[in-house]
Amino acid sequence: MRPFWLEQALAQENIEPCTALQGETRAQVCIVGGGYTGLWSAIMLKEQSPELDVVLIEADICGAGASGRNGGCALSWSAKYFTLERLFGVEEAVRLVKASEQSIYAIGAFCEKYAVDADYRLDGTLYTATNQAQVGSTDGVIAALERQSINSFSKLPVDEVQRRAGSAQHMEGWFSPAAASVQPGKLVRGLRRVALQLGVKIYENTPMTGLEEGTPAVIRTPAGSIRADRVVLAMNAWMARAFPQFERSVAIVSSDMLITEPRPDLLQEIGLTSGVTVLDSRIFVHYYHNTPDGRIMLGKGGNTFAYGGRMLPVFDQPSPYAGLLSKSLEQFFPAFAGVGVEATWNGPSDRSVTGLPFFGQMSSHGNVFYGFGYSGSGVGPCHMGGQILASLVQGLANDWTRSPLVNGPLGYFPPEPIRYLGSLMVRNAIRRKERAEDHGHRPRHLDVRLARFAAAAGKADKG
Numbered sequence: 001m002r003p004f005w006l007e008q009a010l011a012q013e014n015i016e017p018c019t020a021l022q023g024e025t026r027a028q029v030c031i032v033g034g035g036y037t038g039l040w041s042a043i044m045l046k047e048q049s050p051e052l053d054v055v056l057i058e059a060d061i062c063g064a065g066a067s068g069r070n071g072g073c074a075l076s077w078s079a080k081y082f083t084l085e086r087l088f089g090v091e092e093a094v095r096l097v098k099a100s101e102q103s104i105y106a107i108g109a110f111c112e113k114y115a116v117d118a119d120y121r122l123d124g125t126l127y128t129a130t131n132q133a134q135v136g137s138t139d140g141v142i143a144a145l146e147r148q149s150i151n152s153f154s155k156l157p158v159d160e161v162q163r164r165a166g167s168a169q170h171m172e173g174w175f176s177p178a179a180a181s182v183q184p185g186k187l188v189r190g191l192r193r194v195a196l197q198l199g200v201k202i203y204e205n206t207p208m209t210g211l212e213e214g215t216p217a218v219i220r221t222p223a224g225s226i227r228a229d230r231v232v233l234a235m236n237a238w239m240a241r242a243f244p245q246f247e248r249s250v251a252i253v254s255s256d257m258l259i260t261e262p263r264p265d266l267l268q269e270i271g272l273t274s275g276v277t278v279l280d281s282r283i284f285v286h287y288y289h290n291t292p293d294g295r296i297m298l299g300k301g302g303n304t305f306a307y308g309g310r311m312l313p314v315f316d317q318p319s320p321y322a323g324l325l326s327k328s329l330e331q332f333f334p335a336f337a338g339v340g341v342e343a344t345w346n347g348p349s350d351r352s353v354t355g356l357p358f359f360g361q362m363s364s365h366g367n368v369f370y371g372f373g374y375s376g377s378g379v380g381p382c383h384m385g386g387q388i389l390a391s392l393v394q395g396l397a398n399d400w401t402r403s404p405l406v407n408g409p410l411g412y413f414p415p416e417p418i419r420y421l422g423s424l425m426v427r428n429a430i431r432r433k434e435r436a437e438d439h440g441h442r443p444r445h446l447d448v449r450l451a452r453f454a455a456a457a458g459k460a461d462k463g
């Protein structure tokens, strides 16, 4: 099954997949993975060095991974400020928050420049509270952003929050204009089109089956091979299984979502008329926005955990949490209670220990680069990932190649079965804690303590 967004994007394009690689080929740069990270890297390389000969291989079709099925909330790293400051210091944290906002605008400029119709709407984001326990939980980070003169959020009166968010569930809300919503499938397919247009050679249905280090490195595929001077591994959640050194660097966890049938009349009625993205302040956050054709898309993170970083069949099936999502939809929007659900789906997020992606070089020959671990927050940040990887590949000395983001994983989860059992224990504690808070009860002390293990990574991660 293809997720709704990708299905919709493919229906509009009506083009054949790129052919699979047959035989041997040679390239200066080979990129493995056709999601946002791989495609942004390819595009930036070609924009900066048009003469570079860049090949990209994708196991399925471009956009089949997280990039074609996410929530489409393009957010900055403002809410991660404390984590950034703790890990990298004030100066780099400030730079990264600013750069993450620039990426939101750059995605819009890219869509305009190349006529990519990705339903990009720069209508901002609302970080809200949907129960009393969440009220005030955003204040600290806003104050820290304010101290560094990088705060784009302002607090709105509650009735204004409810009006803009189309729901009386919200008890407070901070609005930032530095955020956008997109149709993620159309964005990734648009990136693919532009990459081809710029001269990137793409092979779809071409999984990398082996990587032999060397100069050049050799990438094996079922029916051929690529000898490449430099390699970029942009395989997201698949990295953990493909390379043992990364097995414990991420936990694979689903985010689940539903989309309703189009009801523009009801959206008018409830007031959810802009492309604003709305996120509550749970650890496993609710996130939603409307679509230009009058639907509501609602998602929730932190549901299915994968033992040993495996890609589970359920990630390519309708969401097993459809009932829960429908209940949340009705709670947020009673007017949508009788509205049909057009589709539900889910997908794997690569949650790192820090909640931040990490990048690096992994070959003794100095020519194999990688980047993943976006932790359910990659729509905007993958644009930064593209800049980082394009800079590393070209051996540039700039803010990106000097950034501590390129120092590889900054933490590891415990080995299995502890990681899996621990994840379930924390997830269930969070569920009990948030259920208690929703009912105005005090959560159990132990649940609050266990929930802190996940909360450390920061707000607004959708995995």
Ligand SMILES: Cc1cc2nc3c(=O)[nH]c(=O)nc-3n(C[C@H](O)[C@H](O)[C@H](O)COP(=O)(O)OP(=O)(O)OC[C@H]3O[C@@H](n4cnc5c(N)ncnc54)[C@H](O)[C@@H]3O)c2cc1C
Residues within 6 Å of the ligand: 032, 033, 034, 035, 036, 037, 038, 057, 058, 059, 060, 061, 062, 063, 064, 065, 066, 067, 068, 069, 070, 071, 072, 073, 074, 075, 206, 207, 208, 209, 234, 235, 236, 237, 238, 242, 254, 255, 256, 287, 299, 346, 347, 348, 349, 372, 374, 375, 376, 377, 378, 379, 380, 381, 382, 462
């Ligand atoms: C359900 C869900 C909801 C999300 N919601 C949001 C959101 O609202 N906002 C937000 O900012 N982020 C969100 N995210 C996160 C965001 O989608 C990701 O961080 C981002 O798409 C990662 O892009 P990527 O290119 O690194 O990975 P992917 O898009 O997963 O691309 C990796 C590609 O590598 C390919 N591949 C794997 N192995 C091989 C191989 N051996 N050979 C060749 N190719 C291979 C895969 O097929 C895949 O296409 C969500 C994620 C999920 C799963």
